[in-house]
Amino acid sequence: MCQRGRHSRRRESILSLLEGLTPAQRAAVEHVDGPLLILAGPGSGKTRVVTRRIANLVQQGIPPRQILAITFTNRAADEMRERVEQLLPESHVWVSTFHRLCVRLLRQYGNVVGLDSNFSILDTGDQKLLVRQVLSELDFDPVHFAPDKILWRISNAKNDCITPEMYQRKLEETIGDHMQMVTGKVFERYQQRLLEANSVDFDDLLIHTVTLLSENPELRATLDARHRYVLVDEYQDTNLAQYKIVAALSQQHPNLCVTGDPDQSIYGWRGARIGNIFAFRRDYPEHVVIPLEQNFRSTQSILQVADQLIGHNQKRMAKRLVTENPDGDPPQLLICPDSHQEADAVARQLRDLVETGEYRWSDCAVFYRVNALSRSLEAAFLRQRIPFQVATGVAFYERAEVKDLLAYLRLVHNPSDRSAFLRVVNSPLRGLGKTSQNRLVEWADREGLTLLEACERAKEIPKLSKAAQVKFPVFARMMGELSLAASGSVGELLSSILDRTRFLQQWEAGGSEQDGDKIANVEELVGAARSYDEHAADEISLEGFLEQVALVSDVDSIDRTTGEVTLMTMHAAKGLEFPVVVILGLEEGLIPHERSLREQNRDELEEERRLLFVGMTRAKRRLFLTQSRMRSIHGRTMPTIASPFLNEFPIERVHCDGDEWEFAQPWLEQAEASPPPQEPQLATLLPGDLMSKLKTGADLANGVTQGKVELQSGYAIGMQVRHPRYGIGTVVNLQGMGLNRTVTVRFVDGDRVQDFVSKHAPLQPIGVG
Helix, strand or coil: HHHHHHHHHHHHHHHHHHCCCCCHHHHHHHHCCCCEEECCCCCCHHHHHHHHHHHHHCCCCCCCEEEEEEECCCCHHHHHHHHHHHHCCCCCEEEEEEEEEEHHHHHHHHHHHCCCCCEEEECCHHHHHHHHHHHHHHCCCCCCCHHHHHHHHHHHHCCCCCCHHHHHHHHCCCCCCHHHHHHHHHHHHHHHHHHHHCCCCCHHHHHHHHHHHHCCCCHHHHHHHHHCEEECCHHHHHCCHHHHHHHCCCCCEEEEEEEECCCCCCCCHHHCCCHHHHHHHHHCCCCCCEECCCCCCCCCEEEEEHHHHHHHCCCCCCCECCCCCCCCCCEEEEEEEHHHHHHHHHHHHHHHHHCCCCCCHHHHHEEECCHHHHHHHHHHHHHCCCEEEEECCHHHCHHHHHHHHHCCCCCCCCCCCCCHHHHHHHCCCCCCCCCHHHHHHHHHHHHCCCCCHHHHHHHCCCCHHHHHHHHHHHHHHHHHHHCCCCCCCHHHHHHHHHHHHHHCCCHHHHCCHHHHHHHHHHHHHHHHHHHHHHHHHHHHHHHHHHHHHHHHCHHHHHCCCCCCCCEECCCCEEEEEEEEECCCCCEEEECCCCCHCCCHHHHHHHHHHHHHHHHHHCCEEEEEEEEEEEEECEEEEEEEEEHHHHHCCCCCCCCEEEHHHEEEEECCCCCCCCCCCCCCHHHHCCCHHHHHHHCCCHHHHHHHHCCCHHHHHHHCCCEEEEHHHHHHEEEEEEECHHHHCEEEEEHHHHHHHEEEHHHHCCEEEEEEE
């Protein structure tokens, strides 16, 4: 009787988990054993399905400790964790990001790959500083070999699980350029310096974990047995290292559930491999695929435009978005004379919506392809008194005074952290300048000591000033005393650092607004530490706080309760939704980005289309797209060309304002229409001779020609063209026929000669030279 009662209650609990689910969602929740691919379109209730599936696993008798859920952002992990706890209070299912998972494994087993458990995680600024130091050690000029470019190459190598030794071997087997040769040498020394400082960068967290699992089969098998049910969110965004980690944890017990959508793979530029999700069927032959095609977020009008756009991609898994939501207002295309009027138009549009009472400012978001586009928008919002926030959560932790205090905490936690030491040893100023620091570093390297150990023996360092021989040991003693307080409250430790170093004194006497801002930033950091102490409760640790700060991302800073419009890049918008979305800059060179056009790479062009698809499908009720005829960016103003993606929209589903109809003509392909009057604003933006050569969209659609220019056939030798990046040039050669013909252009600026394929060429015809 008792067993029947328990069985009945469990069945009731399982049935409650299935309430309100579509048949496809229900099938995904009920699946228990074996590999499962949930092909989840945007707005299809993916998080709901994953969290209920976790709850169902526990209801089926699987211990929570055997379940591991992995996602990409802290925000997504926090949301999933909260939903699981609502369904299963006190279950303690482990929900983590990839990087947090790797941190936890390396804290436990890092000695296998040469790390102590108190290793530091370097941020981007510290990585650049370390690369600059390595370049100096190797006698390479950082001016000619930019640290950020070298770091980008190193990061790509690590994401592909390439070690410094493998990188060097590859260079020996192929003919590489000078930059590759320098990168190879820097890569090797950079890794050496990281290990000496018991430090890692973000990519190391992944590659060290891959090494840990691949070279230690017993440990891998132990972790595989511990995590018998693994769920991975956004599988289409995994890179090779993440793919290998997931595979290593799913060998003996391939109860792997991945959710993803190739149509939303937008991080190829940082190492993500869309091929991982396509390989799932090959890797796990016993797999089941369940597509989630019903969208609960967007109106039919928005979905139909987005669905037709993404249908032009070849690299995808077949699915069609459907919704029971109403048709709603059609997406609206705003085409403006210049970027300033574009910003004003967006501001007015949002104000009009909010003044209807249907929407709040926090319901609205503006997305852009590159951060530079936000400047004119911010200015317009300030003029029109529209409250806004910019999603740059990392920016706070990049401020000098905040980085200094975090470096103190890192040095307390990890006395071997060289980057942290060099940042704070003379901050605030204590008379230990670069000359003294360099002598300390050189001597420490010769003696095989950490920099703090060398401080204690400063009197032994040749040519070190008497003052420095006194001050270095004083600094080392202070750090040692601060380390004794590291096991308690992080907020109290920060307060002790402020007191011992008199950190605020450098600004308290100033009284300027900038000094006040710095003091406020310090107080905000102390507040963040105290908040961490409060929420961490019995699990307070300096290590935990430093990890939380190191792994913060832009989207973690978004606060939907502030009553402000959110401004952010389309990449940062992934996983979010807003009732009202504006996407700026549907122009060649922006969407799609000029890199995809310049390199004529179909895979990159498809990723640009996916990025626009992701941005559009964030919108719930209203979607606005903008194009500016003249774009001011990076200090230059030039004419633009409409994005080729506009040609892929169903024209009957997109509304374009009548006042701007002339600009929509090439997109609508209405060659028979007569050209309407020109916009008067455009004439004021261009000098007369250039204005006479510039064609309107209606001119191009109606085949209006000038001189030798053969617009019907595309380009002609002698034609002057404008490129979004390279400026004005002249067509000097043509090869081939039709849309695939090659157009060779010689540009005035820098005497650059560049080839373009006609159908992808981001060139604006402006006349004949």
